[in-house]
């Protein structure tokens with residue numbers, strides 16, 4: 391309670407954050423704004439407001455995009471405030487079936503393997519088509535999960551180490567993320583290809599697990615701390631210069647782990663490559679295509695590493711990159727938000743798609759798998775064939791691998 395009050399009391403109620411808040415922009419309701427939510431938590435922590443369904447709803451409607459935190463002149467730790475509040479009232483909050491399923495798959499490797507086999511069966515036979523025709527996913531309250539599933543790709547088994555394919559310049563640990571490992575093998579493989587080509591020895595610790603963001607944002611600090619401790623152990627190798635992430639949702643969470651020696655090593659892959667001075671220019675084949683660049687909130691507002699993807703992609707000759715206009719706010723995916731707040735989530739997605747499609751791009755790139763899945767689902771539902779991929783995949787596809795010969 392004291393921590394909640396101390397954090398909430400930092401807010402000077404200036405309202406500068408309001409125009410940056412997606413839920414306030416959509417509703418024009420003060421209770422759906424950062425300032426309003428802080429005031430509600432302040433009143434509750436000061437015992438002037440009872441716990442109620444309405445109160446919980448207003449705080450739950452927050453996407454935790456942290457746009458408000460980025461622009462706040464008083465530096466209110468808004469993410470911490472909301473997470474702490476949710477922890478205090480966790481007994482009063484309900485979890486949906488979709489979110490529980492997502493947690494099981496992301497926390498337990500045996501369940502993840504079973505899910506992989508289940509997906510193979512579901513998506514490579516007529517099962518998915520038939521189930522959708524009969525509206526079975528909706529009937530079992532799993533429609534929000536089913537809509538996100540990309541086409542099935544057989545996973546490639548990962549080795550624990552990949553040596554640099556050019557002169558070695560450092561060692562990195564690759565955090566693949568639970569959803570990346572399950573649904574986005576192309577990004578994982580692309581990351582290994584590009585990092586080793588850039589001269590990094592890549593370790594992929596088998597013991598790594600979910601970053602814990604889902605748990606923290608749902609008020610389960612205990613599970614979050616357990617997962618953080620497992621990742622800390624998994625990446626304990628002192629020789630690692632960096633812990634590179636390919637999903638900014640995970641990266642932003644891991645940069646806030648209490649284990650500071652781990653947290654300070656976490657970095658987004660594109661930012662890492664640019665900061666390491668990697669220049670692939672003469673190794674990239676031209677791509678005369680227009681690319682819409684989506685910058686996830688987690689990369690922009692928490693990691694603050696949003697320039698990396700743009701600078702990296704610009705190295706591809708002939709590419710034409712159009713970042714989404716600043717007026718486009720959160721895409722609405724926000725971890726499990728897209729599963730339990732479909733209405734707001736889709737309203738925000740529609741704004742983004744309208745702006746993205748204006749320039750008729752041939753690709754849309756995003757550095758976070760949650761956003762990519764949500765945007766892809768929105769495009770599929772509109773019948774628009776636009777490939778959504780991680781920036782590192784585009785780099786890997788254009789990369790002519792030049793392997794150093796012995797003695798060179």
Ligand code: SF4
Pocket residue numbers: 400401402403404405406407408424425428458461462463464465466
């Ligand atoms: S959160 Fe920050 S920007 Fe928003 S009202 Fe409070 S002090 Fe102002």
Ligand code: SF4
Pocket residue numbers: 410411412413414422423424427451452453454455456457458459468
């Ligand atoms: S985190 Fe995002 S949705 Fe939540 S109050 Fe701040 S700006 Fe609004």
